[in-house]
Amino acid sequence: MPESKSKLFNDQGELVVPKAVVGRLSLYLREVQHLIRDGKETTNSTELGKLLGVTDAQVRKDLAYFGQFGHPGVGYRCQELVAAIKSIMGTNTIWNVALVGIGNLGRALLRYKGFHEQGFQIVAAFDVDDNVIGTKVEGVDVFHIRDLASMVTAQSIRLVAISVPSHAAQAVVDQVVEVGIEGILNFAPVTISVPSKVRVIGVDLAMELEQLAFTVVNRDSKS
Amino acid sequence: MPESKSKLFNDQGELVVPKAVVGRLSLYLREVQHLIRDGKETTNSTELGKLLGVTDAQVRKDLAYFGQFGHPGVGYRCQELVAAIKSIMGTNTIWNVALVGIGNLGRALLRYKGFHEQGFQIVAAFDVDDNVIGTKVEGVDVFHIRDLASMVTAQSIRLVAISVPSHAAQAVVDQVVEVGIEGILNFAPVTISVPSKVRVIGVDLAMELEQLAFTVVNRDSKS
Known part of the structure; x- marks a missing residue:
């Protein structure tokens, strides 16, 4: 401490x-x-x-x-x-991040500039689809999920972003936890369970729309 | 008031x-x-x-x-x-929302369940790519952006989510403002300018990773 x-x-x-x-x-x-x-x-x-x-x-x-x-x-x-x-915050150094799930959201996240600006680098991507495994998406190599353990060690990956379908989320989480990942950013709109030593943040995009609705409903009365 | x-x-x-x-x-x-x-x-x-x-x-x-x-x-x-x-918040009624930009993020947003749960319904999507115009994506019709005005009127659309590439964002915002849209949820990681009567919320996904990094760095000392 x-x-x-x-x-x-x-x-x-x-x-x-x-x-x-x-x-x-x-x-x-x-x-x-x-x-x-x-x-x-x-x-x-x-x-x-x-x-x-x-x-x-x-x-x-x-x-x-x-x-x-x-x-x-x-x-x-x-x-x-x-x-x-x-x-x-721990962002005074670069964090190596893995991404699991090369669907639409996954590809969008690989392209997202804001992560890199704040010190997060997606260094490896994972999927189970043979059509994408072995390819590069946005410059990032895509591996089979069974290679997770070796890549996590090789690249000192501590955080994982998960953008798989809801029904697959818990199984992926279990694999990710198994290889020692410490933090999960979960984009699947389901609640997942992890051991207490693993940290999870769920992204709630609806909250942003709620904020927007408020500002529209309560616009300055002069406008 | x-x-x-x-x-x-x-x-x-x-x-x-x-x-x-x-x-x-x-x-x-x-x-x-x-x-x-x-x-x-x-x-x-x-x-x-x-x-x-x-x-x-x-x-x-x-x-x-x-x-x-x-x-x-x-x-x-x-x-x-x-x-x-x-x-x-103004979410005691259903909001009709339009989406502009049927790239990876756009498709992911169309699939996102959380919006509907909190009262937001994406009722029309827009792009400039002839390959997607006229198709349905996740059950939502895709129109050419030039049909924005008529759809906004027909469907009483007040909010727009923008998921176009950064370089295209401002031009889309200008079109959206022109047809009377009141609120914009901007996923393009650039600052956009709008007239003061239009509300904008930018989504900062990096902030979520920052929060995760903190919780990992500062885990309970006993774990």
Whole structure:
């Protein structure tokens, strides 16, 4: 347990940071990255709170889980805060990611530029369809799923994105867990079960449409 | 301006609810839907705050933008709160959505079950490729983009999901805006410009991987 992150864990060694706080870390990161792009060198909890729609006290409470980042009379130094959050998020290094499922969504994910920009590199793809195995899709080699174990070792892959049909998701998850994958990004719209040591994030695209519906229904009354 | 939502707008008729508060509305909705599935009839700001990782004061402040939902000595009634949030989000009715761009991501979105479950129905798809125009993909008719205006009127379409290549995104957005579309869900990883009356949400899939990286890096120290 790293001493500098002592507030992340309780005495039983369990992570105590609420999920929503971790969610806001990504948002803080994007906002501070934008501030830097706009030429700003420092920021503070009031500004970040406004950008995220939380109180300045909530900003300080959120960041306090991870350490002391403010400077008296200065606030937060943007570059320093970005480096700190990236270090906390674990995205200050490149992550090698595998993709399982070369259907439409899989191909779309292989083409997606945003992953690489934030430090994620899809280094191998897997399927069970002989028509795609042995080919390259978007520059990434496609292997049979039975080669997962050797590729995971060879390429130091720790995360897997799963874009297989719902009915195949759990079987793929079981294989992925078996070879020691630590985190799964699940695009199949089903709940999957994993051992407690494996982390799963399910992507809910409907939530984005909900947000859009809200902004359309509640547009400025003058427009 | 609806009187019951007076706190949503300032005297100039501008929406004053922070974006993050709207983001949390979707999360409150999902959590209360889960509570109902688990057989719970009531909840309160402490419970919701714990589920979302914010203070109970923040929960009350968030919901207060939209009205008074609590009952003294009871808290929130789950069914009532779900109905209220859906009404606020505008998802208490079905939205007809168009999709532009029948590439891999477009096909994946047409197949995505989650949209329909939350009240969104993709009723028409558009492309410029003669090979797909006139066909059905996942049961949805594909039209030439020049038929956008007539379909939008015929089907009362207000939202559009855009899954075209980045270089084509702005041109498509301009066409979509021209025919009166009110909200755009943009999957192209580029910033697009629209008139102020049109709402845009960009989907950042990298943020999900970031969250996964965090949970892997900061796993319980006992595991």
